[in-house]
Structure formats: C-alpha cells, structure tokens
Amino acid sequence: MLYTLLCYNKEDVVWSWTREEDDAVMARLNVVHEKLVKEGKLGPSLRLLPTTAATTLRGPGLVIDGPFAETKEQLLGFYVIDVPDLDAALAVARELSEANPTSVYEIRPVALYVPEARPNAPRDRVKAY
C-alpha cells in the first residue's frame, strides 16, 4: 500500500527558523529518512516553499496570487512537474484544468526534492488499492 504523509506546520514560524534551527530539525529528520531508505519504505519526498510563493488556478482562466485557501474542497491528489518557470507551470495546470474543470490547482514551487530511494521501486503505474 502506498501512503503520502502530508506535513503541516505554521509557515511563519518555520520560515523564521535560523539556519542552525533548520539544520537541527533536518538532522533529526534525516536520521528517520535514512532508516526508511534502508527499510525500502521511502518514495520521493519534498519540501515546499511557503504559500507566499504560490499561485492558484481556479478553472482554466482564473489565476489568483496566493495559496488555495478554501475549506470547502479537500486535497485529492498532486503532481510534481519539471518546467522552467511559473508560466510553463501554469500552462500545464491549465491543461489539467481543462480536462478536469471543477478542480482547483495550487501551483507551489518546491524548495527541496529528494527522489525515489527504493532500490526496486516499480517503474510502471502502481495501484495502491
């Protein structure tokens, strides 16, 4: 079974950490990461930039500065895409939005990306259910 673990915290506090405080947290996390890699449990993981760097596409034509802020909808999935800039990312989001017009897409840049670490990770689509 595949799971995603979504990490929540107060971004104004976390992004005010000094480098030492940030490094200390990352060092503690890395102990866990390394253990998970050895156990063959860790897929890709990433750290997002703060919501101030986010842009939201609400329907193919409506671009809003800032993160997805409603509480009526729930997080149902996410993509990681590799594109040169925000315009290119928005173009991808628009294509998805045209295929699935009721969904909202928050475009959030990634601060740190750690790729798949399982040695025998399946390359094909994996159905988790």
Place this chain on the structure above:
Amino acid sequence: MSELVHDPAWIHGALTAARPQAVGALLRYFRDMDTAEEAYQEACLRALRNWPRNGPPRDPAAWLILVGRNAALDGVRKRSRDTELPPDDVISDLEDAETPLAERLDGADYRDDVLRLLFICCHPDLPATQQIALALRIVSGLSVAQIARAFLVSDAAMEQRITRAKARIAQRNREGADVPFQTPGPAERAERLAAVAAMIYLLFNEGYSAGRDPVRAPLCDEAIRLARLLLRLFQAEPEIMGLTALMLLQQSRLPARFDAHGDAVPLEDQDRTLWDAKLISEGLALIDKAMRHNRPGPYQVQAAIAATHARAAGAADTDWAGIDALYAALERMQPSPVVTLNRAVATARLHGPAAGLAMIAPLEKALSGYFPYFGARGVFLLQLGRAGEARADFDRAIGLAGTAAEAAHIRRHLDRLMQNAG
C-alpha cells in the same frame, strides 16, 4: 504538538510570529501604543504559564489578542471596582470562544492592523534610522539592548531614541494628525504599503551593508520575515513580491560575498555553488509571480536584475543585454547616478570599457564621495590600458571606502596592476 509546545523555542517562535498581528489588533482596540504593548506583554506572560499546561491554541494571535484585551480591560475594571472577567484558563479551553474571533481576524481588519502598525513606525517626521529602530522594537519585538547593539550605540542612547520617537508619534496623535484607525481606502493603503516597503528595504540594507557581522547581519533575516508577513496579507501586490524577491536573491549570495579573510568578493568572482539554492528558488518564484501582473516597479526591476545573475552559471554566461535593459528601465523609474553607474558595468560588458567610461564620465561630480564610482572607473581605465589613471582612481576609491572589506577589494585591483606593471 502537545509535546512540542513544552519546548520554550516553539513558544518563543509562536509568540514572535504572532506579535505583529496581536499588537496591531490591540492598538486598534486601545488606540494607544503603550497600552497595546502592555496588554500584549501580559498576554505573553499568561501564554508562557498556560500553553505548556493546556496545549497551544489553534490560533496563537487570536488567543493573545483576546487574552491581552481582557487583561487590559480587567485592569481598568479592577481599578473601577467592577467585576472581573473570567480567567484566561477558561477562555483558552473554549474553542467556540476562540473560533469566531479568529474568523473575524481573517478579514480585512487583520491585514490593515499589521499595515497600520508598520506604517506608524514610518512616520515621515522620523529619520530613517529611528523608523527602523521603532519597527524593530514595536513590530519585531527586539529588546532595546538588541537594537542598540545592531546600531552600534549604547542601550541608554537607543532607549532615548525610541522613547523620543514614540513621544513624537503620540504628540501627532494628540494633534489629530495621527494615522487614522478607519479601514484605509485603496490609495491610502497603497501609500502605506510603499512607505512600509521602503522601511523594510532600509532595514535589510542595514544588515546587508554589515556583511557577516553576527549582530547586524540578522537584520536581513528580520527584513525578509516582515516582507513575507506583508506578502501573506497582501497577496496580489507585485511590488511587495518584487521587494521580497530582491531581498531573498541578495541574501542568497551571503555565503559567497566574503573570502576567508573577510574581504568582499565581487559578484563576478563569487563561488556560485555557495549561493543558497532555497532562497534563490523562492526569489525566482516570487519575481515570476510579480511579472505576470504587468505592473512594473523599482523593486521588481531590481529583483529581475538579481534574478538574471541568479540564473547564470557564471559572469561570462550572464545575460548582460537583459541586465542593461533592466537598468535602463530602472533609470527611467528612479533616475539616480548610482543606477547609471550600475548600468555602465553591464554596458561595458556588452559594448566594451570605452562605452562604460563614456556613460559614467558625467557622473564624477555627483559621485565624488562614492567609492564604487572610482573603483568602477579604475577597472574601465585598466581595461583600456590606461594604468596610471586607473591607479589614481583605485587610490581614491580606497580613501573613500567605508569598510576594511571594501578597501581590501579595491586593493586587490591595485595588486594586480602592480604585478602586471612589474
């Protein structure tokens, strides 16, 4: 979370992050800075007692505002022998008491409270350094001793400066010329945002010019924190995105700006692998967002220049034509000899040192006390083979340099000149 909140660092971080919102809202209730600050202090003391015991509130700012307001009102009522309000232990357990207030705070009041608080510090009667000192004290919550160290003055002198600045604002308040507490209109809000942005950039430059000084350099982090705060509150303002991007991109170079001796390393010689990739990606993301608005401004243009450097693998790979065009745009928006000097460096890269020299020749009078002028002119002259004139300019630059690191940077040019001559 319940375990983390016993950690004093977590509580300290939450209190610092909530401070601008909490003090801003308390100021709106009490319309008096001292009362607002005292109410906030009291709320913090209660938070330190209460949070480790009862767990952290869902919205620390809302909790601090409610408890601070009640504590201050309680004080008034006690003095008038009235009944006391319920203790804050009870308040913090009542989710339903906290929620409606938090929701009200999400509205426009909330962001205008913070903006007002910052704007009060930018009072035009106050000199720039006092504006920054006041913002660090009131908005960031730094102690007088911390601010005094950052400005290289005694605690007593800084205490006096801040007290005077506050008195000046209070006096204007009594005269009725204060910052109004009604919700500002769009023009008023734009004016406040511009003043606050300028103050935040001044704060950043105080830290930036100090290089790696452990006491002053953190001012850059504080400026970035305030800019991110403004950006969270005003998400569609391209100049606030530009300002934040500019500071992030400049700050990303900090690990490469000085060599092992502490001497300044010019941009083109910096080891770009030392640049902070996380800050760069955030800065680039923000400038991308800002440009989509097609409402250019000086911060966005400067951020775009910094972004062009950040995207280049090295000085030789830099899009100098793009930088030249961006400086030309900045010259039109904010004409200044310093901007033209910076543009000349890009022009010289594109069209050769003679073009750079011609561009800055008319600036000598305006920049006669500005060391980078003679540093840049010396480099152009050197490239043109006019070694004697170059040496005279480098000597002049060293005489004008403000810090040892700046002087050392120019001295390296002189050393090279001597070696070539020898």
